[in-house]
Amino acid sequence: MILSDKTILRMLDEGSLVINPLTKEQIQPASVDIRLGDTFSVVDDTPSGIITLDSQINYKTIKTDTYLILPGQFVLATTMEYFELPDDLTAFVEGRSSLGRMGLFIQNAGWVDPGFKGEITLELYNANRCAIELKCGRRVGQLVFAEMDDHALNPYNGKYQGQRGATGSRVFMDPDKP
Numbered sequence: 001m002i003l004s005d006k007t008i009l010r011m012l013d014e015g016s017l018v019i020n021p022l023t024k025e026q027i028q029p030a031s032v033d034i035r036l037g038d039t040f041s042v043v044d045d046t047p048s049g050i051i052t053l054d055s056q057i058n059y060k061t062i063k064t065d066t067y068l069i070l071p072g073q074f075v076l077a078t079t080m081e082y083f084e085l086p087d088d089l090t091a092f093v094e095g096r097s098s099l100g101r102m103g104l105f106i107q108n109a110g111w112v113d114p115g116f117k118g119e120i121t122l123e124l125y126n127a128n129r130c131a132i133e134l135k136c137g138r139r140v141g142q143l144v145f146a147e148m149d150d151h152a153l154n155p156y157n158g159k160y161q162g163q164r165g166a167t168g169s170r171v172f173m174d175p176d177k178p
Contacts, residue, residue, distance in 0.1 A: 003089075003145040005029050011089075017145075018084035031094070031142035037078035037119060038136040039165035040067045059168040065136040069104070069126045076166035079120045080137060087115045087155035091143040093122075099140060103128030106141050114148060115155025118163040 003011075005027050011017035019032060026033040043051065044058040051057055059076070069075055085091065090113060095106030105125040112120065122140065126132050159170040 001147050002030050003147060008032060008145065011086075016086045017089065018082070020082050022081060026139075028142060031144045033139045034093070034120065034141050034143055035080040036122075036134060036136055036138050036140045037080040037165070038063050038065055039078045040064065040134075041076040041166040041168055042074070043168075053171050053174075056172050057169055059166075061166060063165075067134045069124060069132050069134055071126055071129050071131060073126050075124050076168060077122045077124050077134070077140075078164070078166045079122065079140075082117075082119050082164070083112070083143075084117045085112060085114055088148045088151045089145055090114050090148060091145045093120060093141060093143060095141045096139060102132060103130075104132050112143065113156035113158075114152045115157065117161055119165065119167075121160070121163065121167045 008017065008027055012019065012022070022032070026035075039061060040063075041059040041061040044060050046058075067075070067077075083091075090111065093107075093110055093112065095104075099106060103126060105123075105127055107123045107125075120143075124134075159173050160167060
């Protein structure tokens with residue numbers, strides 16, 4: 001079941017859902033607006049020009065209130081908000097249509113697991129022929145919360161738990177690598 005604004009407000013008030021910082025204007029009828037943070041990361045060039053899944057990837061990270069994303073550029077960004085989800089709540093990350101119409105694709109894995117704590121890392125891609133100026137604090141998407149039928153047996157406690165800032169891939173830490 002998708003949570004309503006009334007339920008989101010109740011959960012925030014009782015502390016079972018944490019979103020910080022948060023203004024009342026961010027709470028929509030069936031979602032919460034998320035804003036762009038001030039941390040941006042791009043993959044650092046490798047001597048071979050190849051990124052592997054088995055090695056740690058290096059990133060260049062900057063903190064700034066304004067970031068110019070160039071045509072065809074891919075950059076990691078973060079939400080301004082820090083989240084703590086209970087173990088019976090999940091969330092979907094959705095980009096804003098208004099920004100998509102400018103050629104800015106905002107994505108992440110699209111899913112926030114129950115029990116997750118941290119800022120959400122967003123993957124941004126500029127599909128436009130023009131650069132796009134990004135500003136810290138601007139609305140870039142929304143979280144849609146869904147209540148699970150029961151508490152998760154194994155709430156999220158993975159490699160991104162507690163992340164802050166634009167967090168690079170940690171795929172090299174996967175237990176299923178050969």
